[in-house]
Amino acid sequence: MSEEQPATTAATIPGFGGKLRAKVRNAMFGPQSTVDLVQSTRTPLPLAPIDYTDPDQVTAVLDLAAQLGGLLLSCGTGNSDTVLQLKAVTSAYGLTRVQVDITLTSVTVYHLIGARRTPVTAMRVVDAPSVDFDRLRRVDALLRSIRGGQISLEDAVERADAIEASPPLYRLRIIYLGWAAMAAAVSVLLGGGPSVAVVAAIVTAVIVAAIGELNVRALPPFFQNATGGFIATVAAAVAYELSGLTPFDMQPSRVIASGIIVMLAGLTLVQSLQDGMTGAPVTGSARFFDTMLLTGGIVAGIAIGFEVTAFIGIPLPPISVASDPNFAESTVRVLAGSAASVAFALASNAGWKALGVSGATALLGSMLYYWLLLPIGVNPIAAAGAAATAVGLAGGLLSRRTSIPPLVTAIAGVTPFLPGMSIYRGLHALLNGQPLNGFTALASALGTATALAAGIALGEWLARQMRRPPRLIRHGDVKRPKIQRRRRRHVAGTQSPDGSANPVEGRTRLSRSARAKFGRRYGRAPGDESVDW
Numbered sequence: 001m002s003e004e005q006p007a008t009t010a011a012t013i014p015g016f017g018g019k020l021r022a023k024v025r026n027a028m029f030g031p032q033s034t035v036d037l038v039q040s041t042r043t044p045l046p047l048a049p050i051d052y053t054d055p056d057q058v059t060a061v062l063d064l065a066a067q068l069g070g071l072l073l074s075c076g077t078g079n080s081d082t083v084l085q086l087k088a089v090t091s092a093y094g095l096t097r098v099q100v101d102i103t104l105t106s107v108t109v110y111h112l113i114g115a116r117r118t119p120v121t122a123m124r125v126v127d128a129p130s131v132d133f134d135r136l137r138r139v140d141a142l143l144r145s146i147r148g149g150q151i152s153l154e155d156a157v158e159r160a161d162a163i164e165a166s167p168p169l170y171r172l173r174i175i176y177l178g179w180a181a182m183a184a185a186v187s188v189l190l191g192g193g194p195s196v197a198v199v200a201a202i203v204t205a206v207i208v209a210a211i212g213e214l215n216v217r218a219l220p221p222f223f224q225n226a227t228g229g230f231i232a233t234v235a236a237a238v239a240y241e242l243s244g245l246t247p248f249d250m251q252p253s254r255v256i257a258s259g260i261i262v263m264l265a266g267l268t269l270v271q272s273l274q275d276g277m278t279g280a281p282v283t284g285s286a287r288f289f290d291t292m293l294l295t296g297g298i299v300a301g302i303a304i305g306f307e308v309t310a311f312i313g314i315p316l317p318p319i320s321v322a323s324d325p326n327f328a329e330s331t332v333r334v335l336a337g338s339a340a341s342v343a344f345a346l347a348s349n350a351g352w353k354a355l356g357v358s359g360a361t362a363l364l365g366s367m368l369y370y371w372l373l374l375p376i377g378v379n380p381i382a383a384a385g386a387a388a389t390a391v392g393l394a395g396g397l398l399s400r401r402t403s404i405p406p407l408v409t410a411i412a413g414v415t416p417f418l419p420g421m422s423i424y425r426g427l428h429a430l431l432n433g434q435p436l437n438g439f440t441a442l443a444s445a446l447g448t449a450t451a452l453a454a455g456i457a458l459g460e461w462l463a464r465q466m467r468r469p470p471r472l473i474r475h476g477d478v479k480r481p482k483i484q485r486r487r488r489r490h491v492a493g494t495q496s497p498d499g500s501a502n503p504v505e506g507r508t509r510l511s512r513s514a515r516a517k518f519g520r521r522y523g524r525a526p527g528d529e530s531v532d533w
Contacts (some may be wrong), residue, residue, distance in 0.1 A: 392459020
């Protein structure tokens with residue numbers, strides 16, 4: 001991975017910082033992430049120049065930036081981070097006065113060239129959001145190469161086209177297995193037993209397969225989510241009815257809530273709120289409306305499932321109020337939350353290194369949530385925000401060490417805290433004549449999502465403050481470097497046999513093994529007096 005150019009930063013000029021401090025900082029925080037690096041882009045890099053008066057080359061740079069921006073947005077990257085990275089791409093090729101406009105469905109990059117200030121614009125339509133961590137990692141690696149001046153414009157365009165046309169990292173059955181494992185882990189996280197975990201995994205696998213088939217047939221996403229909510233409700237009711245013939249305890253609310261969380265995990269509720277908090281209200285509003293519409297599809301499917309199960313004579317039982325978990329139950333939930341995060345990352349085409357980082361960050365957040373915040377009486381919404389802050393901070397630091405985009409750990413790390421149970425509880429209350437309890441639960445779900453978005457944004461900001469990007473020094477601002485004299489070595493045996501001083505002062509005496517090796521190579525014996533060892 002590329003680093004900053006040594007001749008352009010203050011940290012690389014002698015006298016600006018101690019070596020011990022730099023070593024400690026590198027060991028603790030590691031290299032900077034891509035978003036951190038692009039903040040120091042102020043002047044063009046001389047390693048990949050283009051003809052700034054040629055409209056074709058300028059258009060190629062702008063089109064490359066728009067293409068990479070579309071890939072970042074489709075993978076769930078926020079508006080502000082995408083703008084920074086696009087300006088890093090254009091400034092790396094010498095275009096430093098570029099205007100970038102991003103909406104939910106398009107990316108527009110604008111620049112003026114020539115003495116007549118001829119406008120050049122490139123625009124790309126953004127595909128429907130689909131979480132693909134492997135594609136995001138490859139785009140991040142390409143951005144690092146461009147930022148470091150290691151790749152020409154033609155090669156960068158070729159790599160971007162290859163990334164856009166690349167197939168998923170895993171086969172379809174592996175992705176289905178990841179979603180099923182995530183549902184099983186979430187059901188255990190919500191307090192369900194092994195039987196509930198098995199039923200939740202099977203139901204979720206059916207939901208994902210059905211939504212995939214409907215997506216191939218171009219059914220609108222609203223109806224896809226409605227179908228998924230309907231399948232989850234009816235399947236949970238049937239499993240609850242059949243559980244009377246078995247010794248296993250079945251809790252349909254856990255099965256439905258796990259299905260809701262699985263479908264919510266692929267949406268951008270947290271990212272939409274994060275865009276609104278980081279100064280991108282247009283994109284944030286569009287994402288929020290899209291997420292609310294798709295969540296409404298899930299709610300509509302569950303509501304239809306309630307009516308169907310009541311019509312066939314299988315009413316769902318009321319939701320039991322869970323007691324406060326003890327230490328053993330909290331430990332199980334901590335492990336289940338980490339397993340759910342790893343399973344979600346697997347279903348989102350994350351590599352093995354990203355799986356480990358996602359599980360570690362989710363484990364840290366779950367430990368903070370269940371072992372510290374809840375036992376001391378912190379409100380669950382505030383506890384979720386604090387846990388998300390820890391996830392954002394730890395994910396940002398771990399991502400630097402492993403060269404993984406921080407968005408991967410942020411999305412996967414907060415998966416155990418998604419408010420699936422609150423949504424189901426609110427909907428169940430609304431359909432059973434309890435509007436006050438229903439709206440309270442839905443408001444709690446929205447508050448939890450807001451707390452998660454705020455925590456992630458704050459945690460990533462803290463991670464960047466722990467190691468700020470080096471700023472480029474303008475011409476005339478460079479201080480005079482300190483010149484350190486080299487110390488002379490006082491080596492034994494620097495005098496000749498007659499007692500006079502050796503004309504070659506400071507020459508290091510070789511060891512016996514080194515003299516023997518030298519003699520074998522050049523045909524001279526170690527005892528040869530004509531050789532100055």
